[in-house]
Amino acid sequence: MIAFMFKRLLWIALTLWVVFTITFALMRSVKGGPFDRERPMAPQVKKNMERRYHMDGTWLEQYGYELGRDLTGDLGFSTRLEDYSVNEIIADGLPKSFTLGILAMMFAMSLGFTAGVISAIRRGTLLDFTLMSFATAGIALPSFVVAGLAIMLFVFVWPLFPVAGFGSLRQVILPSLCLGAPYAAEIARLVRTGMLDVMGKDYIRTAYAKGLMTPAVVFRHALRGALLPVVSSLGPAIAGILTGSMVIESIFAIPGLGYHFVQSALQKDYTLAMGLVLLDTTLLCVMNLVVDLLYTVLDPRVKLE
């Protein structure tokens, strides 16, 4: 167990380093840096700015400096939001993204499981087909289209929710629904397939034979078997939902990290972009680790290597 954890952490560290290097190289190879502004800076001013952000050395010097600084956990100052350090921006935005992400995940799981289970039990019926059609639509539509439809229906035509903003429960319901929709669809499909797989197995038949009623069979036995594929898909999903909600966040004006993620890349805010990339990678790796650990808990047959 300890050896396993140690090995995994080592891998995470290596991954982070690789990601750091790739990101660094990519950012520096793009023409136009953080100091290209609408009114071009005088060379002198630009030089001063570069000095302020330690970007006046050679690439190698900058690489060394940045790697060293990031290793200490200090991600530097944002070049665009000049009053903030990257750490502060993350500390400010992460809870908001988390709020949205948690709600989205809860919504996705409750809806996904319900739809998946019903669909599996009523296999081949119209209900199954309808539910799965909805689920497929959830996967088949780009998130901004889903959000656009939701806004059109629930904000303009039938004004149930406020259009945007962050600060009350009503404001986050619609965005978290939109954010969770594809994941709900994904979970529903996985649960359905998983349950159908399991329900053909002997032990379910045995359970039926014992005289167990359908709900009991479903929840005690079948659902458990369907849980594993869902859990393995949850790791990346959670990491993605927490940070990757850029489209939803910019549509609904949610001040989370997803928006920063895209903007920092587009606007060449090197420090912020690097910080967010590292954060995202860490989250993804940690989530995968958690999922692997969960696996051993849920399925006794799985052993840690």
Next chain:
Amino acid sequence: MPPFARNLVVWLILAMCVAATVWAVSFRPTPKADFTFVNSAEIQSVDPAVITGQVEGRISDALFEGLTSWDPKTLAPRPGMAESWTISEDKLTYTFKIRPDAKWSDGSPLTAHDFEWSHRRTLDPQTASEYVYQLFYVKNAEKYASGRVEAGDRVEIELNTPPRGGPLHARGEVLKGKFVSVTPPFPKADEPEKKAPKRVYIVEIDGHRRSFEPGKGDGDGGCKQVLLDFAEVGCHALDDSTYEITLGYPTAFFLSLTGMYTLYPVNRPCIDEYGFPEWTKVEYLVTNGPYRLKERLLRERIRLVKSDTYWDREHVKLDTIDALVIESETTALNLYLKGEVDWIPSVPTTIVKQLIQKYSRELTPTPYFQAYFYRINVTRPPLDNPLVRRALVLALDKRAIVESVTRAGETPARSLVPPVIKNYPGFTSYESGMCGDFDPVEAQKLLAQAGYPGGRGLPKIPLLYNSDEAHKMIAELVQRQWKENLGIDVDPQNQEWSAYLAAQNHLDYSICRAGWIGDYFDPATFLGMFVTGGGNNETGWSNARYDELMRNSDREPDPTKRLRLMHDAEEILMRELPIIPVYFGVSKNMVKPYVHGLYGNVLDVHPLGRLSVDRDEKTEFLKSEGSR
């Protein structure tokens, strides 16, 4: 793992889910402010010395105040921190009288020394102020900021450590002396250095020659920087209440500049104590304007509360103001229509026509000191040929663009300086413009004359714009028009903001969208762009006569003659056409009728300190809205 432990883990996860959900749905609602408006982006900074944009300006104007302030209607300079001023005969020396009741928000008095200190800070290379050039009209300011000193100059050497017992972030101890030489020497003025080499300065102090090396550690000769002695720069606090500024040459609009954020005072004890950017934190920030910073939530809102130390607090009507950070114009409009916000600075172009019809009281677009144009890279064939450029201009139906894309009553442009400056003899109406009107037949002739009859032989011309729906529409329309009228193939290419700027800066484009908003109310803010080697020229265009006219206009004390000179320069520009004027913008503020003190003006600045909300009108308005 034993089964009970397994169950325990499952329950634990469920409990965590529940806890997380509870945490996620618990919000702490903020009470509504007296006045809420949409600020379309997160501000770059609160520090007035480093900011550049309109969005930042709105906040900064509420938090700080300069020597003068702008009248919200006419933009004429009015007394600010200075209660009065005198201008010398030669229009070079301005003496400001700081008002006795000028105070910082912590209650301490604000003096002329604060201005001197703040202006020095803006000029200091370590501040890295982008808009520092707004101060370059001051004598020797540019020399100070660039650090290029000449033999014999008085210089100041900033050492690495602050004076003993001083605050942590204070400026290093300063030595003064006479500059002797530097190795390696500075390059010529117009040759920017790729990478600053380590320099060693020889300075004579009290008759002894000493060498200093900026960037070197604490050892002997180490220092932060060597600059011109600030005493040589034309900013002097004569006493606590008298501040004197000496200009390098007469600048007609200088009193407008003193009302601009780059020249605002900042609080020295606060900055010395906490340093940049720490001092801008809500808990530390000390300001001098009508409002104080109460709360700042990143990408969410900025809350301002009325300052109780501001000299003119009687006329500040609103107690709290919220600035919401919302990028999408559609979202902003929706919040406005739902009554969540009282002012949005812009509306979506898609429906601007419908909005003007339906909300004529609230949305009245007014001419704005903004020009939308295309830059042409004149160093790149075939666009180096003025005939081709003229053909492009003549083949463009700008009226169609204005009517079908921008839609808010913009004026199609036939010159660069927007027609909002009184007495300026330039463009007044579309019919009397300087460069030619839409004339496809003539355009084809010109193109044939240039050797490309019917567009044959012309390569595909890339047309660069930054990603935005409106720019895209215009680019597509332009592409169509040139294709139909001239048979030229244009390839519209969108780039992200910073990549687009970089391409423009490095002349890595053929034709490129551009927009310009005047910094101050004078044609020079537009025409100054295209002088040879100007930082904003970005076309590769150069014309000696144009440069001369612009230089003369800088030094011309007589306002009428000065405008005449600039007009002549603009005519050259419109003959040579390194740019294609497209249209002049309008500001599209949408304001609730119960808000008073917000006037449409040509710079589209609206000082928050002058706003008021009539409560009765508001209740009435909301009632009528509700019954609608």
Next chain:
Amino acid sequence: MSEKPTDNSIAPAAGSAAAEPLDRYAQLLAEAKEIRGTSLGRDAWRRLKKNRVAIFCLVLLALIALSAVLTPILPLQSPYRPDLQNTFAAPVAGPLFIETLPSKAEMDRDRSEGASDWIDVEFGQLNGLNRALVKARVAMFGRWSLNSLCGRDELGRDLLARLFWGARISLAVGVVATLVSLLIGVSYGAVSGYLGGWIDNLMMRVVEVLHSVPFVFIVIFVITILSEPSTKAWLESHGIDRITIFFVVVGAIYWMTMSRIVRGQVLSLKHEQFVEAARTIGASPARIIFRHLVPNLLSVIIVYLTLTIPQVMLFEAFLSFLGLGVQAPNVSWGLLANQGFHAITPVQIFWWLFVFPSLAIGATLFALNFLGDGLRDALDPRLKNK
């Protein structure tokens, strides 16, 4: 245990026991060929045919693909010509056809002057085949085109025509990028799985690390780098345009899952007898991988293909939302949907601009997903007897 093929193969073999040996072998060989023919593919097809939804999706996709290919010959308006008198015109029901293209005289006049001709102006630069299609269209329909059944956009351009022309790009992006990812993924996974040992270990670790790289970020950067004017000019001089870059970049991202799946399959296949056999007769590793192993993975690959195309198309839409999609005046569905998204305003909702492109994307991706599911079921040996 499949029923029919086995029955077929046993019965005639028993019945011809009396025949001459040589004949019998020839007959056996013929039967063996027949049996192989009825095996995997036909069996799957048989099961797929039973799945009515999947078949419906297949037909729908075929129709969409066909109309995309044949767009130039269809009586559609110009997708690029603005009509500034009719901006934001709502969908009309009739008349079904209107006269839109330039008059005959105008078509000829342009040519006589030697400037870019009318096809160029109306439909953009087309290659020879598509130009021929447009000419065929003029021969068949004259100047008649379908009326704006889907409304007009901000510049008064016909949305219906834009949807059809957009389909060409959207589908091309989806298919080609997926093929690129397939090429990389299959080769990488197969090589890794076949070689095994430390090479396999290393190659899979690399995938694992790459998997953790936030690729949205990478794509933004790669696209900005590659669409820099100077780089772009260089690429274009080598015949590479932005769409090609798109294919490669997107393809280069989606290969990782494929490589893992393929590797797993190869690992389980490589100790099968036919691989051993190939090895004993001296086949090179490359030959074994691509001649013997990969064809056996075809079912997996097909399923993956139908499930990756939707992902790629979604990604294209996402990039369009960010403004990094295809360049104007080209259109794609993602671009149109994004444009429509911006036309949802509180004062007036230009719903057609949003709904029709969304429907186009939705229907295609929906069909692809269902078809993918159907194919997976059909090709899954565990479900054979169901």
